[in-house]
Amino acid sequence: MPVQRKHNLFFIQTLSTLFMLFLVLLSAPVKASIVITGTRVIYSQGERSVSVKLNNNGKSPVLIQSWVDDGVMSKSPDTSTAPFIVTPPINRVDPGKGQTLQISFTGKQLPSDKESVFWLNVLEVPARNSSKKDDNFLQIAFRTRIKLFYRPQTLEGKSIEAPDKLEWKTVDGKLQAINKTPWNVSLSGVKANGKKTEGKMIAPFDAELFPLQVRHGQTIHFDVVNDYGAVTEKSAAVQ
Structure with a gap:
């Protein structure tokens, strides 16, 4: 019986250690590699497109997918009805490099007496190391959202x-x-x-x-x- 208790105690201590390690990993700071230049996008009526600059400040290449939604976070690029097209919608950005997104308005009728608000989404997926393709690993995708303001020409004031x-x-x-x-x-x-x-x-x-x-x-x-x-x-x- 004493031996059994010792094994049980060791098992409990091991579980506690693993749990604490798991909490440490969860609390460790994890940052996205892709940085968007600016905190909002202003799209004035009549413009053909607006540009948004991205930079990969990480040490590995990443794959990004970009789209605009109407404020509902659950909407994907396939289900979003926002009247904007982002080019390129999917692309790879190497470490230390940048990418310029072009956002174009599709011409859908929007209120002319006030600004309309949408959201630009940039989903970042780190590239997988091909040399470790058989290993178990945790791949974290980062999604960054900034506001896009559509601004009619007829608004009074500034x-x-x-x-x-x-x-x-x-x-x-x-x-x-x-x-x-x-x-x-x-x-x-x-x-x-x-x-x-x-x-x-x-x-x-x-x-x-x-x-x-x-x-x-x-x-x-x-x-x-x-x-x-x-x-x-x-x-x-x-x-």
């Missing part, structure tokens, strides 16, 4: 002016931002009373609530992300 036109109000003690412009306003954070909450994108002619307790006349601060991905802090009074 996108850079939209954040200053937000109306801030209190609704049941919470902070509400109202966007009465035709532009999407992207906020990376909102702060009031020394507390900060995550930002949101406020769609044209829409509003968003933030979990911050505010009162009339109080000054709040918010971080705006512009067309180039730069962040600027602004302030406004709660109406």
